[in-house]
Amino acid sequence: MKRKITLKQIARELDVSISTVSKALSGSKEISEDTTQKIQAFAKLYNYKPNNIALSLKNRKTKTIGILIPEIVHHFFSTVIRGIELVANKRGYNVIVGLSNESFTKEIINMEMLANGSIDGFILSISKETLLKQDYHHFNATINQGMPIVMFDRVVNEVECDKVIVDDFNGAVKAVNKLIQNACKNIALITTMDYVSVGRLRTQGYLEALENNKIVADSNLILKIDDSLDVENHLEILENEIQKFFELNKKIDGVFAVNELYAVTAMKVAKKLGLSIPEDVQVIGFTDGVLSKHATPTLTTVSQHGQKMGEQAANLLIDRLESDNTEYDQYIVNNNPKSDFIKLVIETEIIERESTK
């Protein structure tokens, strides 16, 4: 087994100094044609590659991005990672992944683990527990140490940093408008608890669309699911809750759900109750994942463009990392009120499938 070769070893073998080797390999013309040739040939033969860690230490930058997300077994988040990895790689960065598992503590531990030199900046989406606690000190602490953060999807005003969000509000408006245009009179909303910002925004969009169309919102037609407890049989519970909801509100002829799971479950329940889709009930979900494409009937959804969000977030972060940092630092130092942070809004798009007319 030949351990990776270092400059030192090459120097020793070729009886030159380490700095000569370093220069020769970087093609410096300080070094004679001859020596350069010899050294490069030798290095190639032994497949020399500079040690990343040493470079990181020297340059005080690791060329790696830390991703911190609540959950990886989730289509949306994996598409975001794919987007991040895509541009990160293209721009010479690696990607290190931490999972908060929706836990406040794990989020903090993970951040601290990565913030100690392992990465140059974060791309993250806030855990539910953190949103619930509304404790964002760890984000601000990280930023104050000079490590930039880009937040996506689950973001929060209390932290000043670049953000990439999908236009949840307008996405919801579009979806509900579509249902209204399709002649739905009693449109139900299936949403999450309000502390999840995206759920709240989509709920607001729903209300806005109704109002714009002079429809009075009926609170009975709004079902808020509490998914904070991750119990074993949450699928059953969900189904039961939705079924009860349908039975209490027989007049429902349209459903807007803030994620595809709720939407698909609603379709299932509706079918079970003898309703046909889209004839009796039309359904639109949010997030264009696997379920939407393969449900029967296939589900009309508001697409979130996860991969695009990831790409934009990565570009934002790398731009910041590679721009002259003085400006940024200055901002942090002065706590300058006029923020130059960017908030990118990714437009949503309705993907029409079979669950709407």
Place this chain on the structure above:
Amino acid sequence: MKRKITLKQIARELDVSISTVSKALSGSKEISEDTTQKIQAFAKLYNYKPNNIALSLKNRKTKTIGILIPEIVHHFFSTVIRGIELVANKRGYNVIVGLSNESFTKEIINMEMLANGSIDGFILSISKETLLKQDYHHFNATINQGMPIVMFDRVVNEVECDKVIVDDFNGAVKAVNKLIQNACKNIALITTMDYVSVGRLRTQGYLEALENNKIVADSNLILKIDDSLDVENHLEILENEIQKFFELNKKIDGVFAVNELYAVTAMKVAKKLGLSIPEDVQVIGFTDGVLSKHATPTLTTVSQHGQKMGEQAANLLIDRLESDNTEYDQYIVNNNPKSDFIKLVIETEIIERESTK
């Protein structure tokens, strides 16, 4: 903005030497009670945390694991990552993710990028293109440099390393046996091209089960899908292919598919053709993902236990990393024929749902 504080700065502030600070912080009793107190208090105040990169360079280990997978937007792979991250984190490791995107070249580039000091070892699953080319030199080169690899799911005999696989063969046997017990007479197989090892093994399991039950395999009942080209409308193509297959083989009363997408699509086609499930056709898939749980009817599957695979793989790798390496190195040096590499086989399990009787 206060940049992260270093030992040097603490030393300067407190007017002691760097090594004194280092020792005091690690609780060495070489240092007097007094100084230790003072230094620890100061460090705490300034939230000192040792720089990971410096530690990595010094210790020649990074405490991070490199994961290299073909695709992240894939339920199975994300469960594996979750498993890896879980134990890695518990054992003090970070996880860095590279995606080959099923490409041979990207696999190599990614490996080289990570093998230059960024990580201590790899956990990976081979890309389709690599399997097709049967060129595994990059894996062996990495191993020869003293960097351990654990392969999972898509593994290959040509590379000597620890492996974690699911018992594809027996999983398939179990599935087909179940169909036979459920009185299916004409069981179709929907599989991938043979170069994907898991597809091949599952196909063999199918054949074995038939033979064990004295059923003569009918090659017309085997559909091999070529998914090597990742085209835009592959879903449609898939559906058409399967539909043609069903139309040509009206007698099919059972389907075993090597992944859940094929299974779900088969169900869809069957329903379209007026067949009811499970009355007319029973279907079993492989891989227990989102689709299986939410299809209508819900799909009976052979569960792959991705998270468990990830956990085992991580434990295997970390054990190897933390064991005294002399043995391992010795093995590599001598090219010792009696391999002490471990091949863990994860048992599959049939999860019964509505698509079978």
Place this chain on the structure above:
DNA sequence: TTGTAAGCGTTATCAC
């Protein structure tokens, strides 16, 4: 009890 120095692998500056 504290400090000095070497070393992990690089690169950059400066001297010869």
Place this chain on the structure above:
DNA sequence: GTGATAACGCTTACAA
């Protein structure tokens, strides 16, 4: 044209 040296941040013999 080549080499010595310092520095990145840390740990650890060894010296004082």
